[in-house]
Amino acid sequence: MGVSRRAGDLIMKVIRKVIELIATKPDGSMDPLQTRTLSQVPETIHGALSKLNLEGHTTIYAACPVCHCTYKPQVKSGCRIYPEHCTNRHKPEAGPCNEPLLRNDLDGSSQQREPIKPFVYHHFADYLAGLISQHEEEMDKACDDCVQSLQHPPPTFINNVFDADFIRTFKGPDSKTLFIDRPGKEGRYLFALNIDFFNSEGLRVHGATTSCGIISMACLNLPLDIRYKPENMYLGIIPGPSEPLLTDLNHYMRPIINDMVDSWDKGIHFTQTPSEPDGRDTRSAIAIVVNDLPAARKAAGLANFNSHFYCSVCMCYHLPTRGCTNFDDWTVRDHNEMRKHAEEWRDALTSVEQNKIFQAHGVRWSELWRLPYWNPTRQLVVDSMHCILEGLGQHHSRDVLGLTMVEAMAKPQEAPAYSHTFCPVPKEAQIKEREAKHVPQIHALLVAPVKGSSPTEVEESLKKLTVQLLTKNRTPLKFVVDDLGLTVEPDPNGKRRYAVVQDTDGPYKQPIITKKELVTALIAWVSTMSLKVIIQLSQISSDEQCLWMLKISH
Numbered sequence: 001m002g003v004s005r006r007a008g009d010l011i012m013k014v015i016r017k018v019i020e021l022i023a024t025k026p027d028g029s030m031d032p033l034q035t036r037t038l039s040q041v042p043e044t045i046h047g048a049l050s051k052l053n054l055e056g057h058t059t060i061y062a063a064c065p066v067c068h069c070t071y072k073p074q075v076k077s078g079c080r081i082y083p084e085h086c087t088n089r090h091k092p093e094a095g096p097c098n099e100p101l102l103r104n105d106l107d108g109s110s111q112q113r114e115p116i117k118p119f120v121y122h123h124f125a126d127y128l129a130g131l132i133s134q135h136e137e138e139m140d141k142a143c144d145d146c147v148q149s150l151q152h153p154p155p156t157f158i159n160n161v162f163d164a165d166f167i168r169t170f171k172g173p174d175s176k177t178l179f180i181d182r183p184g185k186e187g188r189y190l191f192a193l194n195i196d197f198f199n200s201e202g203l204r205v206h207g208a209t210t211s212c213g214i215i216s217m218a219c220l221n222l223p224l225d226i227r228y229k230p231e232n233m234y235l236g237i238i239p240g241p242s243e244p245l246l247t248d249l250n251h252y253m254r255p256i257i258n259d260m261v262d263s264w265d266k267g268i269h270f271t272q273t274p275s276e277p278d279g280r281d282t283r284s285a286i287a288i289v290v291n292d293l294p295a296a297r298k299a300a301g302l303a304n305f306n307s308h309f310y311c312s313v314c315m316c317y318h319l320p321t322r323g324c325t326n327f328d329d330w331t332v333r334d335h336n337e338m339r340k341h342a343e344e345w346r347d348a349l350t351s352v353e354q355n356k357i358f359q360a361h362g363v364r365w366s367e368l369w370r371l372p373y374w375n376p377t378r379q380l381v382v383d384s385m386h387c388i389l390e391g392l393g394q395h396h397s398r399d400v401l402g403l404t405m406v407e408a409m410a411k412p413q414e415a416p417a418y419s420h421t422f423c424p425v426p427k428e429a430q431i432k433e434r435e436a437k438h439v440p441q442i443h444a445l446l447v448a449p450v451k452g453s454s455p456t457e458v459e460e461s462l463k464k465l466t467v468q469l470l471t472k473n474r475t476p477l478k479f480v481v482d483d484l485g486l487t488v489e490p491d492p493n494g495k496r497r498y499a500v501v502q503d504t505d506g507p508y509k510q511p512i513i514t515k516k517e518l519v520t521a522l523i524a525w526v527s528t529m530s531l532k533v534i535i536q537l538s539q540i541s542s543d544e545q546c547l548w549m550l551k552i553s554h
Contacts (some may be wrong), residue, residue: 057126062115213238301366309362
């Protein structure tokens with residue numbers, strides 16, 4: 001029904017209450033058979049799953065609240081026994097973390113202390129058993145169809161992951177036979193691994209406050225229409241509230257990688273399956289690891305996408321190669337060399353040695369390197385949602401085409417009426433920073449189109465321009481006037497003010513040029529430039545030109 005477990009528990013209790021009311025006699029008593037039957041009706045979803053043995057096989061690890069190291073419990077007399085403190089060394093030369101792992105209070109149902117930060121791991125074999133019990137036929141058919149398709153040339157358009165060259169050439173544990181070529185009754189299954197982090201409290205204006213992660217897998221053998229249904233997905237939760245940094249993610253990946261290594265080397269035997277009542281062996285592998293860019297680099301132990309080693313596939317390095325589209329010169333990285341450097345980083349005795357290896361090769365140790373077939377140049381994939389929809393598509397729509405609400409509601413920018421090369425404010429100019437910002441604004445006003453086609457309309461437009469220029473400070477106005485080499489005429493109606501200037505011949509009074517006088521000089525310049533443009537376009541008669549000249553002179 002798609003409801004939460006808490007809502008499911010409510011429904012279960014209501015159902016049990018209805019049965020109890022029906023079975024109760026008018027005097028309030030019940031028959032012994034009805035009493036016994038009612039006692040077998042579970043009140044919670046957990047109780048129903050337990051009675052039908054449908055609960056998944058899980059192990060609760062104790063995760064260190066500081067360094068994220070995980071510890072598997074030892075089961076003694078039905079109790080889980082964990083170490084008291086974390087013994088992980090975050091750096092090779094550092095001492096043990098020694099952070100407490102367990103709560104001080106005891107569980108009421110048993111004499112055992114619970115982890116401060118539990119990490120619940122769902123065993124891969126248990127998940128695979130449930131998957132085979134429902135979709136064994138479809139999962140085997142995918143391999144059979146792919147083997148038959150090898151008799152034909154590879155398709156030019158890939159619409160099925162099993163048509164890809166990597167899977168059609170993916171070797172099995174013996175490094176000879178094709179992995180999907182099933183010997184006898186053995187099942188061969190491929191999975192896509194995904195790791196991602198999200199804010200469990202929802203999106204916030206100021207960014208994520210808590211971060212939880214998921215480790216999920218989808219079986220590529222399943223048809224696409226059911227592959228990503230929740231009931232067919234493997235899911236593990238990385239507890240918050242903080243996201244593990246750098247190689248700390250390895251602690252949460254280690255249990256699933258342990259199972260995947262065993263399922264590759266030894267295989268998993270099921271005593272009974274729908275198509276094989278006598279049992280069958282299976283082998284599984286992680287074909288691709290699909291993440292967004294940050295999670296992909298963290299999971300694979302590679303340098304971040306904004307580092308010098310910005311590509312996980314080729315040898316492109318540092319700024320000189322960024323933006324280079326000559327793909328014929330791109331060289332694929334040697335995954336065997338990458339494995340060697342990752343192992344060197346893991347075995348380094350000091351963090352200084354680890355940093356040198358990472359700076360030189362951009363590789364750290366990742367649990368994925370424990371998979372014998374792991375090749376990040378071919379198996380590490382950036383998912384289409386982040387890469388195309390949220391990446392390239394969003395950039396093209398928002399940044400290139402400007403299809404945003406801000407752009408839609410913004411007033412369209414007018415094209416300048418003419419171009420003029422203005423002098424920018426030099427660094428040595430005696431102009432304050434806040435006043436220097438007015439200079440390009442004045443430049444934009446001077447080259448803006450003058451509205452109107454008649455002298456009256458033009459005069460009104462110039463009056464508006466005058467008001468706009470008067471809002472600017474005097475210092476930037478004088479800088480623009482001096483840059484244009486304009487002559488400032490004193491205002492005959494204005495009251496003159498003077499400043500005392502010291503010269504070699506002694507002090508003398510120098511008239512102070514007002515903002516109004518500076519603006520008047522700039523308006524005259526705009527009028528002259530506008531007339532030149534109009535005459536060059538030859539859109540007015542000689543009589544109108546004379547009238548314009550009179551207006552400008554006035």
